[in-house]
Amino acid sequence: QLQLVESGGGLVQPGGSLRLSCSASGNTFSVYAMGWYRQAPGNQRELVATITNDGRTNYAGSVKGRFTIARDNAKNTVSVQMNTLRPEDTAVYYCAAYTPDGTYWGQGTQVTVSS
Numbered sequence: 001q002l003q004l005v006e007s008g009g010g011l012v013q014p015g016g017s018l019r020l021s022c023s024a025s026g027n028t029f030s031v032y033a034m035g036w037y038r039q040a041p042g043n044q045r046e047l048v049a050t051i052t053n054d055g056r057t058n059y060a061g062s063v064k065g066r067f068t069i070a071r072d073n074a075k076n077t078v079s080v081q082m083n084t085l086r087p088e089d090t091a092v093y094y095c096a097a098y099t100p101d102g103t104y105w106g107q108g109t110q111v112t113v114s115s
Contacts, residue, residue, distance in 0.1 A: 002104040009109030022095030024076040030099040034078040038091035
């Protein structure tokens with residue numbers, strides 16, 4: 001089993017920044033990549049960014065250049081630095097961990113971008 005706990009969400013004004021963190025515990029040895037997803041009300045969950053164990057990253061086009069994903073393999077954490085936030089970035093953000101047995105999810109953290 002694998003447990004993921006997110007932190008760092010909140011309310012921020014347009015143009016502001018937030019940093020989300022996710023800590024993994026349990027069978028972390030089986031994780032080969034981690035990522036962040038988000039889900040806005042009425043929308044499907046969508047990919048934000050992923051990062052592999054060897055540091056390869058992938059970003060959704062809507063966040064490329066504004067968000068940066070990072071990984072600390074020793075601490076089993078993944079973070080996403082979100083800059084120049086827009087109202088359309090408002091969503092619940094979920095941490096994900098990919099293993100051969102499937103994808104594990106955190107409980108989600110709310111990010112609200114509003115003036």
